[in-house]
Amino acid sequence: xxxxxxxxxxxxxxxxxxxxxxxxxxxxxxxxxxxxxxxxxxxxxxxxxxxxxxxxxxxxxxxxxxxxxxxxxxxxxxxxxxxxxxxxxxxxxxxxxxxxxxxxxxxxxxxxxxxxxxxxxxxxxxxxxxxxxxxxxxxxxxxxxxxxxxxxxxxxxxxxxxxxxxxxxx
Amino acid sequence: xxxxxxxxxxxxxxxxxxxxxxxxxxxxxxxxxxxxxxxxxxxxxxxxxxxxxxxxxxxxxxxxxxxxxxxxxxxxxxxxxxxxxxxxxxxxxxxxxxxxxxxxxxxxxxxxxxxxxxxxxxxxxxxxxxxxxxxxxxxxxxxxxxxxxxxxxxxxxxxxxxxxxxxxxxxxxxxxxxxxxxxxxxxxxxxxxxxxxxxxxxxxxxxxxxxxxxxxxxxxxxxxxxxxxxxxxxxxxxxxxxxxxxxxxxxxxxxxxxxxxxxxxxxxxxxxxxxxxxxxxxxxxxxxxxxxxxxxxxxxxxxxxxxxxxxxxxxxxxxxxxxxxxxxxxxxxxxxxxxxxxxxxxxxxxxxxxxxxxxxxxxxxxxxxxxxxxxxxxxxxxxxxxxxxxxxxxxxxxxxxxxxxxxxxxxxxxxxxxxxxxxxxxxxxxxxxxxxxxxxxxxxxxxxxxxxxxxxxxxxxxxxxxxxxxxxxxxxxxxxxxxxxxxxxxxxxxxxxxxxxxxxxxxxx
Numbered sequence: 001x002x003x004x005x006x007x008x009x010x011x012x013x014x015x016x017x018x019x020x021x022x023x024x025x026x027x028x029x030x031x032x033x034x035x036x037x038x039x040x041x042x043x044x045x046x047x048x049x050x051x052x053x054x055x056x057x058x059x060x061x062x063x064x065x066x067x068x069x070x071x072x073x074x075x076x077x078x079x080x081x082x083x084x085x086x087x088x089x090x091x092x093x094x095x096x097x098x099x100x101x102x103x104x105x106x107x108x109x110x111x112x113x114x115x116x117x118x119x120x121x122x123x124x125x126x127x128x129x130x131x132x133x134x135x136x137x138x139x140x141x142x143x144x145x146x147x148x149x150x151x152x153x154x155x156x157x158x159x160x161x162x163x164x165x166x167x168x169x170x
Numbered sequence: 171x172x173x174x175x176x177x178x179x180x181x182x183x184x185x186x187x188x189x190x191x192x193x194x195x196x197x198x199x200x201x202x203x204x205x206x207x208x209x210x211x212x213x214x215x216x217x218x219x220x221x222x223x224x225x226x227x228x229x230x231x232x233x234x235x236x237x238x239x240x241x242x243x244x245x246x247x248x249x250x251x252x253x254x255x256x257x258x259x260x261x262x263x264x265x266x267x268x269x270x271x272x273x274x275x276x277x278x279x280x281x282x283x284x285x286x287x288x289x290x291x292x293x294x295x296x297x298x299x300x301x302x303x304x305x306x307x308x309x310x311x312x313x314x315x316x317x318x319x320x321x322x323x324x325x326x327x328x329x330x331x332x333x334x335x336x337x338x339x340x341x342x343x344x345x346x347x348x349x350x351x352x353x354x355x356x357x358x359x360x361x362x363x364x365x366x367x368x369x370x371x372x373x374x375x376x377x378x379x380x381x382x383x384x385x386x387x388x389x390x391x392x393x394x395x396x397x398x399x400x401x402x403x404x405x406x407x408x409x410x411x412x413x414x415x416x417x418x419x420x421x422x423x424x425x426x427x428x429x430x431x432x433x434x435x436x437x438x439x440x441x442x443x444x445x446x447x448x449x450x451x452x453x454x455x456x457x458x459x460x461x462x463x464x465x466x467x468x469x470x471x472x473x474x475x476x477x478x479x480x481x482x483x484x485x486x487x488x489x490x491x492x493x494x495x496x497x498x499x500x501x502x503x504x505x506x507x508x509x510x511x512x513x514x515x516x517x518x519x520x521x522x523x524x525x526x527x528x529x530x531x532x533x534x535x536x537x538x539x540x541x542x543x544x545x546x547x548x549x550x551x552x553x554x555x556x557x558x559x560x561x562x563x564x565x566x567x568x569x570x571x572x573x574x575x576x577x578x579x580x581x582x583x584x585x586x587x588x589x590x591x592x593x594x595x596x597x598x599x600x601x602x603x604x605x606x607x608x609x610x611x612x613x614x615x616x617x618x619x620x621x622x623x624x625x626x627x628x629x630x631x632x633x634x635x636x637x638x639x640x641x642x643x644x645x646x647x648x649x650x651x652x653x654x655x656x657x658x659x660x661x662x663x664x665x666x667x668x669x670x671x672x673x674x675x676x677x678x679x
Contacts, residue, residue: 005180005181005182008181009181009182010373012181013373013377014377016377017242017246017377017378017380017381018381020242020245020246020249020378020381020407021242021381021385023245023405023406023407024241024242024245024387024403024405024406024407025387025403025404025405026403026404026405026406027401027402027403027404028401028402028403028404028409028412028413029399029400029401029402030296030300030398030399030412030416031398031399031400034400035398036398037398039324039325041321041324041325041326042326043317043321043326099316099317099318100316101313105316105317106317108317108318108321110318110320110321110324148397148398148399148400149396149397149398150325150395150396150397150398151396152324152325152326152395152396154326165325165396
């Protein structure tokens with residue numbers, strides 16, 4: 001192998017290694033702008049709704065003998081609605097349904113809002129859809145956010161209310 | 171690809187061309203990743219992932235170097251794997267008995283990425299958080315989990331230690347699966363090559379080791395659920411998809427991923443030639459088979475078995491499994507009695523073709539080129555090159571030494587055999603076996619009576635026409651002083667080469 005080829009071979013190897021090193025540390029921002037974020041996240045156990053009705057004779061006839069019954073009941077957890085206002089303007093209205101194919105798992109709330117850094121008035125209402133024994137939850141608070149700061153509105157099961165967290169807390 | 175191969179051959183020669191060795195380089199790099207990973211694992215703490223990695227990077231002896239080596243070797247493994255994949259795809263080496271290697275290769279690639287992602291999550295810096303959030307977003311779109319996985323990263327509660335335990339378990343367990351899939355990957359390949367040539371391996375390790383020393387990786391900012399990450403160093407090789415998928419809804423990511431994955435898995439079916447164009451599998455003429463086992467030894471895909479004969483002769487007979495046979499015809503060159511090969515491409519067929527070639531125009535005092543029709547400077551498809559007549563073969567491994575002998579005994583001044591470089595053979599081992607048959611007495615060897623000065627083997631990739639030209643000029647100069655060979659009117663090499671099968675009576679003694 002000639003000296004030129006030898007040098008060329010090593011140079012290409014060094015360039016390729018340099019490319020690997022360079023591409024392994026490319027600056028990238030998942031959030032490219034300097035905005036702030038208001039995040040709503042919690043787990044909530046809704047009450048179970050049961051709807052029962054009698055089975056018709058035809059429906060019973062279609063069932064195997066051992067599965068026939070007078071009444072059939074379907075249970076699911078009550079859905080809730082999350083409504084959010086920021087600086088007096090309604091910015092979100094979400095229906096939150098229980099998870100699971102039978103809607104029998106807890107409700108999980110997750111909503112994030114992009115805000116400009118600064119102070120904002122936040123109001124949130126989390127209320128059951130339809131008549132319920134459970135009371136609605138609400139939050140009304142001012143929040144001051146720096147660029148890239150995240151504030152979290154979550155549910156505190158100990159006090160049974162929505163709370164605002166704007167710093168990491170255990 | 172052919173142009174890149176030619177350039178790389180100029181720089182590294184075909185022996186050390188990294189493009190030819192991309193698969194084994196990837197395997198070696200993964201082995202390095204595993205070894206360095208074991209060292210890092212000793213100091214990793216599930217309870218304090220970021221702090222323990224920071225300690226490895228800043229305080230542990232050789233920690234930063236090993237961690238950098240681990241990272242760069244992983245990145246290089248992705249590059250080598252992608253090169254290997256693209257190479258196999260461009261060369262259409264994806265269907266038939268190679269389909270298993272292609273499919274298992276796809277699984278390997280996926281596992282390599284998952285290993286990488288779990289490895290990054292272990293660090294729990296901003297890149298880890300971005301990867302974890304994105305992965306959770308995809309998984310939460312599936313109706314599989316009663317509790318959304320993404321909830322773990324919202325800051326609503328402290329990230330559970332179980333998350334890092336599961337992640338670590340996956341990161342350690344997946345390489346074991348990787349080993350198993352790798353074994354499947356080479357299962358249908360006889361004599362798989364697992365280690366690259368030593369100079370190439372040492373150069374790769376040396377360059378990555380030096381890069382780890384000179385440009386070690388540093389800690390990125392720690393993941394913080396209450397802070398949106400600003401620009402931070404991301405690894406393109408494992409996080410390349412983030413800018414593409416983050417703006418898309420999860421269902422679209424799944425749709426694109428499943429479509430792309432499905433297409434990759436369908437490549438063996440899509441690229442399979444129609445039955446009309448597909449090479450026919452080899453067949454065995456049992457009357458000629460002497461049970462020497464050479465075709466069984468030489469077959470690059472383990473498609474030939476030696477089985478008991480049913481005609482009472484006291485030795486085994488070769489039998490080809492048509493499902494495994496790629497029709498490469500390597501067995502044609504390995505069978506001295508010319509009893510095996512794809513229909514129309516057996517040794518006898520080749521000998522008939524070379525007879526017609528000589529009858530068409532005598533080769534007396536000429537240099538004749540025998541060239542592989544795939545690579546070999548691209549000259550296999552043309553009748554002449556630089557005023558030398560070209561006798562094409564489908565692979566240099568197909569070449570029966572009787573064909574070479576026939577040309578010499580027909581008065582040719584010399585026979586220049588142009589083959590693809592050994593690591594670039596479409597049929598894996600053609601050039602290797604040919605060289606051994608010509609110069610090292612491998613079974614079906616070129617007979618000692620053939621003057622070796624009139625035979626030359628040269629390796630050239632598809633774009634290396636200049637290599638062939640230079641080799642031809644040098645060979646012509648070397649054979650010019652030799653005395654002319656008297657052309658035999660009808661050289662009967664077939665009878666010389668053929669090992670007559672004994673009759674049943676003879677065999678039974």
